[in-house]
Amino acid sequence: MFSKSCNYALRASVFIACKATKDSKLSIKTIAEELDIPTPYMGKILQKLTKNNIIQSVKGPNGGFYLNKNGADITLIHIIEVLDGLEFFTSCGLGMKECSDTHPCPLHDDYKVFKDHLWDLFKRTTVADFVGSVQGGSSFIKNLSFGQKV
Amino acid sequence: MFSKSCNYALRASVFIACKATKDSKLSIKTIAEELDIPTPYMGKILQKLTKNNIIQSVKGPNGGFYLNKNGADITLIHIIEVLDGLEFFTSCGLGMKECSDTHPCPLHDDYKVFKDHLWDLFKRTTVADFVGSVQGGSSFIKNLSFGQKV
DNA sequence: TTATTAAAAGACACAGAAGTCCTTTAATAA
DNA sequence: TTATTAAAGGACTTCTGTGTCTTTTAATAA
Numbered sequence: 001m002f003s004k005s006c007n008y009a010l011r012a013s014v015f016i017a018c019k020a021t022k023d024s025k026l027s028i029k030t031i032a033e034e035l036d037i038p039t040p041y042m043g044k045i046l047q048k049l050t051k052n053n054i055i056q057s058v059k060g061p062n063g064g065f066y067l068n069k070n071g072a073d074i075t076l077i078h079i080i081e082v083l084d085g086l087e088f089f090t091s092c093g094l095g096m097k098e099c100s101d102t103h104p105c106p107l108h109d110d111y112k113v114f115k116d117h118l119w120d121l122f123k124r125t126t127v128a129d130f131v132g133s134v135q136g137g138s139s140f141i142k143n144l145s146f147g148q149k150v
Numbered sequence: 151m152f153s154k155s156c157n158y159a160l161r162a163s164v165f166i167a168c169k170a171t172k173d174s175k176l177s178i179k180t181i182a183e184e185l186d187i188p189t190p191y192m193g194k195i196l197q198k199l200t201k202n203n204i205i206q207s208v209k210g211p212n213g214g215f216y217l218n219k220n221g222a223d224i225t226l227i228h229i230i231e232v233l234d235g236l237e238f239f240t241s242c243g244l245g246m247k248e249c250s251d252t253h254p255c256p257l258h259d260d261y262k263v264f265k266d267h268l269w270d271l272f273k274r275t276t277v278a279d280f281v282g283s284v285q286g287g288s289s290f291i292k293n294l295s296f297g298q299k300v
Numbered sequence: 301t302t303a304t305t306a307a308a309a310g311a312c313a314c315a316g317a318a319g320t321c322c323t324t325t326a327a328t329a330a
Numbered sequence: 331t332t333a334t335t336a337a338a339g340g341a342c343t344t345c346t347g348t349g350t351c352t353t354t355t356a357a358t359a360a
Contacts, residue, residue, distance in 0.1 A: 007245030060357030061305045095157030098294040106280040106289040130256040139256040144248040191319050210327030211335045
């Protein structure tokens, strides 16, 4: 559905919201290793998130990434928009140039329902929601390490 | 959602089911032009569909592509499987290696519902269903040409 | 002030999807 | 039988997403 970059960005944002504070920031290396993402590539993505003011960064000793706003103010759709754009939510399921209620593809009506539901979900869900779920122990953003028991 | 190849394949299959018969086959060129798809690339995809027995082909004069089975016997999921595989329907929405009911990502439950509904839809829907919709005038598989009024 | 640390930035490499081109194979019409 | 037609097949190019590497910039600790 989304690009790897976008998936990485979503997970990294949640991870930073979980673990970092202004006084205890997280480095690219830490984030990348914990989330099992190639380090330099993670750097690129964090850079993009920083430029778009989704996360904050500080250079130098004790530098790193953190959030200075409330995770509840960052919607997932915003992160998706920055990394992948919103084309997924507007484009045709069969890849047709023009696909609308007046010139629909055969999949249009069914597909629209699903896209709209997903749109609502990502519009409504915030980084804080995911943090809550992860910290509550009901979900995970770190890959299962080899041999780990759930 | 699906690759371009897969979208092209779905539309071409429906188009062939609409227009071709054993006595009046369609050439790569015709299909590609009507559906606004690069001709040699369309050739590759039709070749793949033929190998997988989704459509049939005949070489030589008056040759081309047609269906020798009922369109109702070709499910969309089968075409998708041949072109893209079924990974979309099994993989994690956040791209995690392991994402299951016992080790879910924060998106898992919501995303699962979405994927399962789509799976059912593509499993249930056949080429004949789309042909019916297109021939009944309630949907389209050809791109809107410039200036065309719906 | 200087050395150290860590992100920013940009150039580069690689792989797979998308698209093109040319030759071969096979079917049919003359 | 031969010429023609159209798909099959393979090599190739292009583009984009993914991933790597090196240098620069900026912040802080000593």
